[in-house]
Amino acid sequence: MTQLADLIRAQISATGPIPLAEYMTLCLSHPQHGYYITRDPLGAAGDFTTAPEISQMFGELIGLALAQTWLDQGAPVPFTLAELGPGRGTLMADILRATARVPGFADAAQVHLVETSPALRAEQAQRVPHATWHDRVETLPEQPLFLIANEFFDALPIRQFQRDGDEWRERMVGVQDGKLVMGLSAPAPQAALTHRLSDTQNGDLVETCAPAQAITASIAARIAQHGGAAIVIDYGDWRSLGDTFQALEAHAPVDPLAHPGHADLTAHVDFEALAQAASPARHSKLTPQGVFLERLGITPRAQALAAHLHGAALNSHIAAHRRLTHPAEMGSLFKTLALFPEGQQPPPGFKV
Numbered sequence: 001m002t003q004l005a006d007l008i009r010a011q012i013s014a015t016g017p018i019p020l021a022e023y024m025t026l027c028l029s030h031p032q033h034g035y036y037i038t039r040d041p042l043g044a045a046g047d048f049t050t051a052p053e054i055s056q057m058f059g060e061l062i063g064l065a066l067a068q069t070w071l072d073q074g075a076p077v078p079f080t081l082a083e084l085g086p087g088r089g090t091l092m093a094d095i096l097r098a099t100a101r102v103p104g105f106a107d108a109a110q111v112h113l114v115e116t117s118p119a120l121r122a123e124q125a126q127r128v129p130h131a132t133w134h135d136r137v138e139t140l141p142e143q144p145l146f147l148i149a150n151e152f153f154d155a156l157p158i159r160q161f162q163r164d165g166d167e168w169r170e171r172m173v174g175v176q177d178g179k180l181v182m183g184l185s186a187p188a189p190q191a192a193l194t195h196r197l198s199d200t201q202n203g204d205l206v207e208t209c210a211p212a213q214a215i216t217a218s219i220a221a222r223i224a225q226h227g228g229a230a231i232v233i234d235y236g237d238w239r240s241l242g243d244t245f246q247a248l249e250a251h252a253p254v255d256p257l258a259h260p261g262h263a264d265l266t267a268h269v270d271f272e273a274l275a276q277a278a279s280p281a282r283h284s285k286l287t288p289q290g291v292f293l294e295r296l297g298i299t300p301r302a303q304a305l306a307a308h309l310h311g312a313a314l315n316s317h318i319a320a321h322r323r324l325t326h327p328a329e330m331g332s333l334f335k336t337l338a339l340f341p342e343g344q345q346p347p348p349g350f351k352v
Contacts, residue, residue: 004033004261009175017174017183020245021157024265028155029116033261036117036155049251050151051233051289051330052091055320057305059094061296061349062231066095066146067102069229069340069347076227079144081109084137084215085152089113089124095148096128112140137218145228147219153274154234154266156211160245161190163204168193171205173257180257200241207240207267213277220281220339229347230339236269237335238286244268271337284338284350290331293324295349 008026012018028035051058070079083092092111099105111131115121121133134140160171167187174183196206219230236244247256249263256265275283287295302321309317323329338350346352 002033002259002261004030005180005259007033008173008180008260009178012173012175012180017172017185019159020171020173021159023173023260024157027260027263027265028157030261035261035264036120038119038261050087050091051324051334052087052094052150054323055317056094057298057301057321058293058324059091060098061293061298061301062091062148063095063098064102065231065296065348066148066229067099067105070105070108070144070146071102073144073227073229073341073344075104075108076144077104077108078110079108079146079228080112080141082112082114082140082145082147084114084147084149085155086113086115086124086128087120087151089127089131091148091150092124092131093127109146110141114140137215140222142222142226144226145219145222145230147228147230148233149230150233152234153209153212153215153232153269154236155264156209156215158207158209158245158267160243161193161206161208163197163200163202163206165202166197168206180260182257199239204241205243207244207270209267209270209273212269213273216274216277216339220278223339223341224280227341227344229341229344231347232269232271232274232337232339233289233292233334234269235333235335236271238270239272240268240270269335271335274337278339280342281339282342282344282346282352284340284346284352287336287350288327288332289334289336290325290327292336292349293331298325 029037031037086092111128112134113124113131114134114137115124116135161168162171162184164187168190169184169187172183172185174181193206200206223230244267245256247254247263247265254263271286306314306317325331338346340346
């Protein structure tokens with residue numbers, strides 16, 4: 001067990017079982033022992049690898065899509081170019097490089113990164129040295145906002161509810177024989193889940209993420225008022241159903257309760273909930289990542305890059321293209337959703 005596990009067990013012993021959302025928050029964001037506070041989790045030496053780390057093509061195409069949207073909306077000056085959960089800063093660095101030749105874009109862009117991890121902020125500063133950092137979306141400037149959130153929403157704390165007749169039992173983290181275990185609360189009505197009684201059965205499990213909806217609403221309010229667009233990319237689906245809570249350590253699944261603070265905890269994103277929070281901005285149709293990247297021209301870009309590669313480098317490049325786009329890899333599991341103002345078209349790669 002870990003130091004954080006000892007603290008969580010002591011808290012539960014003193015006050016009783018805690019909701020899954022509170023457990024996730026402690027594991028990921030505890031000021032001394034939180035997973036994202038204490039380490040760089042990315043890459044071969046970490047616990048997972050994100051799309052920007054797989055290939056430069058990912059960030060290049062997204063950057064050009066945002067730049068085209070900026071042009072389509074009249075090239076406002078200045079504007080906020082923001083990323084939520086920027087990892088090592090690789091994606092933003094690729095976006096800035098790809099858009100450097102778009103006339104006026106770089107001069108008008110004010111780069112803002114929403115990141116709470118001191119370790120990751122240090123990494124980001126190496127690649128995006130002139131950024132402004134924020135702990136919360138709500139402190140982003142009130143001006144046109146062009147934003148990317150890649151694998152950000154999946155790390156926000158979720159609550160899980162198991163249907164029991166017309167009521168719901170919340171999954172809680174408790175202690176049994178000295179170990180952290182999952183349990184269920186007493187059944188109670190949940191007004192926010194009344195609409196799910198029509199499409200679930202007794203025993204079905206539904207996940208909710210209030211922070212995701214609040215963040216989406218804040219982004220959408222800026223876009224609706226000032227213009228801009230947001231592109232959200234994550235694994236998940238249109239509507240939550242079933243247990244998707246999971247942990248990764250050294251690129252392998254582990255028990256989410258086994259090593260608090262030492263493993264990455266995530267859950268699939270409920271894109272329907274994000275879309276519902278997007279008003280008064282509009283949202284696109286949900287689009288698989290592979291389809292989105294193909295619409296942006298990833299295959300011609302991959303072919304152009306491949307012309308200068310040989311041997312192992314070429315094989316790695318081909319594998320990266322497949323990993324990002326193929327339905328058996330990230331192409332179908334990961335979905336994309338865009339937010340944009342009323343009266344405007346969605347960013348390239350999206351349909352309404």
